[in-house]
Amino acid sequence: MTQDKFSLKNIDIAWCPGCGNFGILQALKDALTELNIKPEKLVLVSGIGQAAKLPHYVRTNFFNGLHGRYLSAATAIKAVNPELTVIAVSGDGCTYGEGGNHFIHTIRRNPDITNIVHNNMVYGLTKGQASPTSQIGFKTPVQIDGVFELPFNPISIAVALDASFVARTFIGDIEKTKEIIKQAITHKGYALVDILQPCVSFNKVNTYAWFKEHTYYLEDKYDPFNRYEAFKKACEEDPLPLGIIYKNPGRKIFEDNLNVYRKDKTPIIWRDIEKRMSFIKEFFKEES
Amino acid sequence: MTQDKFSLKNIDIAWCPGCGNFGILQALKDALTELNIKPEKLVLVSGIGQAAKLPHYVRTNFFNGLHGRYLSAATAIKAVNPELTVIAVSGDGCTYGEGGNHFIHTIRRNPDITNIVHNNMVYGLTKGQASPTSQIGFKTPVQIDGVFELPFNPISIAVALDASFVARTFIGDIEKTKEIIKQAITHKGYALVDILQPCVSFNKVNTYAWFKEHTYYLEDKYDPFNRYEAFKKACEEDPLPLGIIYKNPGRKIFEDNLNVYRKDKTPIIWRDIEKRMSFIKEFFKEES
Amino acid sequence: MAKPNISIVIIGEAGQGINSVGEILVKVVQSYGLYAFAWTELMSRIRGGLNSTQIIISNQRARAPLQRIDLLVPLKEKGVYHHHEQFTNETMILSEFPVNNYNSYQIPYLKKAREIGDPIFANIIAAGLLIGLVNIPFEYLKKFIVRQFKTKGENVINSNIIAAEFGFNSAISIKKMYPEKFNGIPNDDVSKEKVIDGSTAIALGAIAGGVKFLAAYPMTPSSGVWTYLARVGNELDIITEQAEDEISAMNMGLGASYAGARAMVTTSGGGFDLMTEGLSLAGIQETPIVVHLAQRPGPATGLPTRTEQADLELALYAGHGEFPRIIFAPGNYEQGFYLTALAFDWTERFQTPVFVLTDQFFIDSLYSVKPFDLSRIKISNYVVETQEDYERYKLNETGISPRGIPGYGRGFVHGDCHHHDENGHISEDLKLRTKMVDKLMNKYRAINSELIEPELVGTPDYELLVLCWGSNYEIVKEAIRLINSKNISMLHFSQVYPIHPVTYQYLKKARKLCMVENNATGQMAKLLKLTFGINIENLILKYNGLPFSVEEVANRIGNLI
Amino acid sequence: MAKPNISIVIIGEAGQGINSVGEILVKVVQSYGLYAFAWTELMSRIRGGLNSTQIIISNQRARAPLQRIDLLVPLKEKGVYHHHEQFTNETMILSEFPVNNYNSYQIPYLKKAREIGDPIFANIIAAGLLIGLVNIPFEYLKKFIVRQFKTKGENVINSNIIAAEFGFNSAISIKKMYPEKFNGIPNDDVSKEKVIDGSTAIALGAIAGGVKFLAAYPMTPSSGVWTYLARVGNELDIITEQAEDEISAMNMGLGASYAGARAMVTTSGGGFDLMTEGLSLAGIQETPIVVHLAQRPGPATGLPTRTEQADLELALYAGHGEFPRIIFAPGNYEQGFYLTALAFDWTERFQTPVFVLTDQFFIDSLYSVKPFDLSRIKISNYVVETQEDYERYKLNETGISPRGIPGYGRGFVHGDCHHHDENGHISEDLKLRTKMVDKLMNKYRAINSELIEPELVGTPDYELLVLCWGSNYEIVKEAIRLINSKNISMLHFSQVYPIHPVTYQYLKKARKLCMVENNATGQMAKLLKLTFGINIENLILKYNGLPFSVEEVANRIGNLI
C-alpha cells in the first residue's frame, strides 16, 4: 500500500536501529492511509521522549509540547476545532509518569481523541531510568537494586476510570497494531492504545522475544463490553493480553458536552465575534 | 473518653458550623487517643483546602504544605524517619484533582502512611466549584450547566492500583469512621480512608440526608481480600458501599524496600555521617 | 464643614453577607446619582472570622480606600473595636452591641432580623439604615431589592423590604442627633454609569478581545474572571474548562491557541508557578496566550484572600530560557478593559505571552464606570491561510512569522518546543540556533514601537514625582489630590514591561523620586533601576495584605517633602 | 615551535562511544602525568547524529575548550568536515574516509574493528592511536583497559588490547610524517590527581555536606548527580528516590528536610519551573533545601543536551511572593565541591533555599583535581531539641528561629505554608504579617555577613575588567592568560546572589567593563546593574548551545582594546 500521503522525504529519524518505534510509525501511517484521513485535517500531538518525536516523521500538522502535558493540549485542540482528527502520542514515562494526572482526567473528560502510548517500560531519551511501567526488579543506573514500586498498569486504571476504549498491542505485530489503531481512530471518544514497544538500547529485559513470550491475543469470543471481565483481563500480568480489552459505548464525548456545540456544530474557531459588541453595549444599558 | 492529649485549647476553628469536617476531626482524635499514639511522635501532613486545615486543630506536629502535594511530603517524612506515625489528610480536590498524580504514584510506592480524604464532592475553600468527585449534573458558578465529566471514583482507582488498604466511610457515623481510621493507622502500608463529608455551605446536593440515603455498610461476610470482588464493590455508585473495601496484605512497604533500611532500622536522620570523610578520601586514592 | 465624602465600614463574620451590603450600597447610591466605591478585606474562611467592607460615597469619583471611618456598622460584637486605629473624634458606631468611649447609636440589627425571620436580614437593615443616613430616597433601595430578588418570590422580596424599611426609619431618628457631614448632590451622569468589579472589567476586556477559550483551576482572587466568562460563554461562543490543575490549564490554553482560538488562563501566584513551564513553551512555540495573573500575598499560601503586588518579578522572569513577554498592570477598570482587549491583540500580533497583572484589591472592589468605548477596540486577524510550502517559523526581519492554524489551508502547521528549523522540525543546527534566538529577541523591536506611555497626573513641573503601577493608580492619584501641592505629580505605569522610554525623561526631570508599591522589596523600583539606571531612593511600601489608604500615602509622601 | 598543548577532536555517531574515547584519553594521560581535559557536545538522540569530544593535553592545567583543532579523528564520514571552521594549516585528520584539501592520514578504524569483532572497537583503536601520538607508553593504556574491563572477562580485555595496540602502532608510522608539535613532560603531581566530571564534583560536595535525601525526576544534564548518589547511597545512608514528576521531587525534598534529613533536588530548567511553587513553600515554611539547577538551552525543550547560562534570572526570581535565597555558581570542580557542601550548611543555617547553578558544559567535562581538602568542610548541627513551649517561628532579631524536627524533644514542630503566627498556626493578624515578612527579609543581614567574594585573576591594576560567572571561570581565565596583557584582569563570581559588596570597588576601578555570558540577554550584567547601578556596556554573549572557546573569548576581548 502507498503511504506517500503521510511520508516525509529526506528525514533523519533519530531513533535507534531496530527500535519498536519504527513499527509504530509504520502502523500509524498505514492506519491513517487506510482510513483516508486528510493530512491537512490531522493534528498529531506529543510530549517529550523518544516516542514523542514521532510527529516530526509524519507529513501532517503537529503540536509538539511539553513532557507529560500533551493530553491537555490535545483535548483543547479538539475542543476548539472538532473537525480535526487529533491523535496524541507519547511514551510511557511522559503519559503515566509526568503526565499521570492528565491521563486520569482526560479519561474523565472523554474527548474524541486517540491516545497512542509507546510503552517500552523505560525512559529512553534520558537513557534508561525506570518508567512507571518498568517491571519489578528492573535495574537501572538510579534503581541500582532494581525497581520495587508496583508497576503502573495503564489498562486496569483505564478500565477503573471507565475509559471508552482501551486496547493493548505489541509492535512485534505491526498489522494487528494497525488494525487496532484504526478502530481507535474511528471510535468516538477517548481511545487508549498502549503499545508494547521494545527499546533496544535501554531495556535489555523486555525485548521482542520477551514480549512475544509474555503476551497473547484475546480470544475472538472475548466480550470487551463487560467492565468486570475487562478488569480481570486488565489485571493479568503474565502473559499480557493483547487486543481491545474494554469498550464503553455509553459515554458522551467532551466536545458534545460543551454547551457551545449543543445547537451549533461549527467549530468555535470559525465563529465570528460580532455579537460581542452588542453584548457589551447591552450590559451597560442594564441597571447595575 | 478523654481527648486531652490531642486537643488544643482556645482555638478558633475556621470551619462552618455543621460541617462534616468536625466529625472527622473528632473521629481522628478519638482514634489516635485509643491507639495510644504519642502526639510527639505523630506528624499530620496536609495540603490546602478546608479539610487541609485539620492539622492546625490537633495537638501534634504538622507539615502543612501546598495544595495537592501533601502525599509527596508525607512519603518523604516517613522515609527519613520511619519511627514517626504519619497521617496525610486533605480534601477531594487537593488529593484527586491537583494531587492526582501523587495519589497514583504514592499507592505504587506504598509508604506506611494513612491517607484521610475529606470527600465533600466540592471545592469548599474556593467557594463551590466542582471537584473530581462531584456528581454529574452538579451545578456551580463555573459548571453552569452542571458537571459532565465522569466522577473520579477513588475507591475503584485505588483497587485498580492494588492499594494495600482501601476504605470508605461516611462521617454521619463518627464511631464507625473512627474504627476504620484506627484500622488504617495500624495497617502497615498506604491506607486510604475516603470519608464522605457533607459541605453545608457549597454542596446542597450531597447533604447528610443524601449520604445517609445513598450509602450502606458492607455485610460482615464481605471479603475485602478479593480484588475482583472489591473492584465490583468499588464500582457500585448508588448506594455507595461503606467499610473496608479492599485489603492487599501482600505488599511490602516503601521504607522496607529502601536499601538503607535493609540491615539497619535506625532512621537515617539519626545516623552520623562520619564515614563519608573516609569515603571521599578513599575515592581520591583510587585510580581515575 | 461638609466633608467631600463619607466613609462607611461594615464589619461582621464570613457568611453574614458583609460584602453584599457593600454591593447593595454602591449600586443603590450610584443609581441615585452619587459616586460610590467599595472594597473588601476578607479572611480565608467561609464562616466566622471577621471581614469588613468599606464604602465611600462621594460627590466626586471615589475609587480609593480611606483611613478615616465616619460610620461603623458592626454586625458582630468583636467587630466593634477592630478598626479603632481608624476612628476619629467624629466616628459614629451604629451598633447593636455596647460601645464605650466612642460616639454610638444603638440599632438592633440582629434582633430585628431574627424577628423578620432570619439573621441574614441584618445586612439589609444595615443597608436601609445607611441609605437613610446619606439621604437617599427609599425607593432606590426598594427598586434594587425588587430587582435583586425577583426570582426568589414575593415573600423574600417583602421580608427584605420590611428589613430595609426598619433600617431606613432608624436613620431618621439618628439624623437628629448626628449632624450631617456629607451632603450628596445627585448627578444624572453618574446614574448612567454602571457598577462593576475588577473581574467583570477583565472579563469584558477578554470578551471584546475575542477570547474563545479559557482554562483554569480555582484560585482566589483569579476565579471571578472565569466565573463571568462561564456564565456568558454559551451565549458568546466561549469554552471555559476547569482543568485538573494549573499545568493542564496552561497547556490546554496553548493547544486551543495553536488551533486558532484566542485563549487565556487566569490564576494567582502559586497556580502561576505551575504554569511557568508552559509559559516557556509559549515562548519558543510562539503560541499566543493571555495570562491573567491576579496577585495575592505569598509566599506559598500566604494570605490567600488579601492583596499584594509581589509577583511582578515573577511575571517578568518566569519560565526557563529567554523569550519576549509583555506585562500590563491596569490601574482601574477602564484600563483593565482596554488593556485586556489589547492583550489579546498583542499576543496574536507578536506571538508571545502577554500578562494582565491585577491583584485582590483590584479584583474585588466595586465602582461605576462609563460605558466602555468599543470604537477603541481593534480586532485584527493575524492568522493566515497556509500554502503548501508553509513554514511556521519562517525567518524574517521582524522575528514574527505568519501564523497558520491546522486545517486552514494546504500547508502544515508545526508547533514545536525544541530549537527547530523554520518548518518547526527539531534541529541541532547550532548556527540556526543563534538565528532563532535572535528571531525571538527581535520581536522586542516591534513591541517597543507600540509601548504604552506611563500616565502623568498633575503638573509637568513637578519636583517630587510619585511613581506607582497597577492597582495603586486611583489611590495615589487621590493622595496627590489631597496633598494638593503644585510640586508633586504622579507617574503611573499600566504597561510595566517593556517600559516606555519616555519614562526616562520623566524620571530625569524630578528632583526627588518615590515609588509606591504593595510589596516588601520595591520590585517596580528595581525594574526602573535596571531599565534606566536610575535609583529610586524613596520607597513607600506596604505588605500586610491590605491596600494603601489615601491618607496613608499622602502622609508618607508628606514625610518626603 | 612546540605548542603548550595539543587539541584533539573525535567525532562520530551517538552509540559509537565518542565520549568514552575522551574518558579513556583523559584518564590515561593523567595517570601518565600530563594534564588533560575533555568536553563533549552531544545531540539529543541515542543513536546516529553527530557528536564530538574535544580532548586537550597539556603540560599546564587545561580546563577550557580550544577553537583550534590539531588532530581530528572522524569515526563517521560526515564528521570529516563538520568542524572545518576550526581547522588550521596544521590540522591533521586521522581518517578512515577520504579527505580532500587537508593534511590527513589514513587509519582503518572501523575496518580493523570489525576484524577484531565489533565496530565498537574503533574507539579503542582511536584511543591507542592518540596515546601513541602524544608519546605515552602503551602500558598506561593497557593498565587502564585491564582495570576498566576486569569484570567483563579475558576475551573482552584481550580484544581491547589488540585494538589499542593496532592504534598505538599506527601512531609510529604517522609520527614519521607528522612533526611533533607537543612535547609532554610527565609530572608526578599530576598523576596523583583524580579525573572527575562535574556531576561527581557536585555529588561529592553533597556527600560532604551531609545529604541524606535526594528526590529527582530524570532530566539532562542534571541526572548525573543523582546517579552518583544512587550508586553510593546504600553505603552512605542516602535515600534517592525517583519521583513521578519534579513537583513531587521538590515536595518530597521538603518533607524529608522538615523531618530532619538534609535534602536536595537536582533538575534542569523545565523541571525546575515545576518546582517553583515548592521553592516558594520552602521560603515561607523556612525549610532548608538545596537545589541543583543544571542549565541547558531553553525555552521549553530547547537544545536539551547542550549548554547555556540562561536560568540565572529564573533562579533569582522563581517562586511567587518574596523570600530570601542564595545562589552559588561554581566555576570549576573544586568550587563545585566546596560550594555544594557549603550550600547544605547555609540552607540549614539560614533556613532558606540555596541553589547550586551549573550547566551542561560544567557537568559533562572531565579533568583532574587534587584531593579535596576535607578540613575545609564544616558540619554544624542547626537542629535543636524542642521544649514543651517550642515555637517554630519564634521572632527574634536575626529572622532565624531555632529549628526543631518532629520526634526530637517534647515540643511540636509546625511547618506551615500560610502567613502564620510564631507557633506555625494560620494567622490573619495583619500586624504580625508585616513582622513575619520582615523576619524573612532580615535573614539577608546574616547572609550578607558571609558572602563569598568574587575572585580577581590578574593584576589589581587592571584597566579592562572581564567579568564572568559559573562555568566560564576556566575559559575566561585561560583567555586572559593568552592575551597576556598587564591591563586586563578577570573577576569571577562563584556566588552570584547575593553579590559581595566588594564587587563595587572592583567595578569602579575599571576603565572598561565587559561581561562574558552564555546567554542572549546578559543576565548577570543586569544583576550587577541592578545591584550597583553600574552599566556593563560590553557583553560577550554566546547562545548557540556551545561553550566559549578560549580563542573566541580572547579575540572578542581583544576587540575591546
Ligand SMILES: Cc1ncc(C[n+]2csc(CCOP(=O)(O)OP(=O)(O)O)c2C)c(N)n1
Ligand atoms: C519537565 C521535564 N522533565 C524531564 C524531562 C526530561 N525527559 C525527556 S524525555 C523523558 C523520559 C521519556 O520517557 P518516555 O516518555 O517513556 O519516552 P521514551 O523516550 O521512552 O520513548 C524525560 C524524563 C523533560 N523534558 N521535561
Ligand SMILES: Cc1ncc(C[n+]2csc(CCOP(=O)(O)OP(=O)(O)O)c2C)c(N)n1
Ligand atoms: C496551586 C494552587 N491552586 C489552587 C489553589 C486554590 N485552592 C485552595 S483550596 C482549593 C480547593 C479545595 O478543595 P478540596 O481539596 O476539595 O478541599 P475542601 O475545601 O473542599 O475541604 C483550591 C483550588 C491553591 N491553593 N493552590
Ligand code: SF4
Ligand atoms: S532509546 Fe530505546 S526507545 Fe529510544 S529510539 Fe532507541 S531503542 Fe527506541
Ligand code: SF4
Ligand atoms: S465550606 Fe463546606 S467543607 Fe468548608 S468548612 Fe464550610 S461546610 Fe465545611
Ligand SMILES: [Mg+2]
Ligand atoms: Mg518510554
Ligand SMILES: [Mg+2]
Ligand atoms: Mg472538597
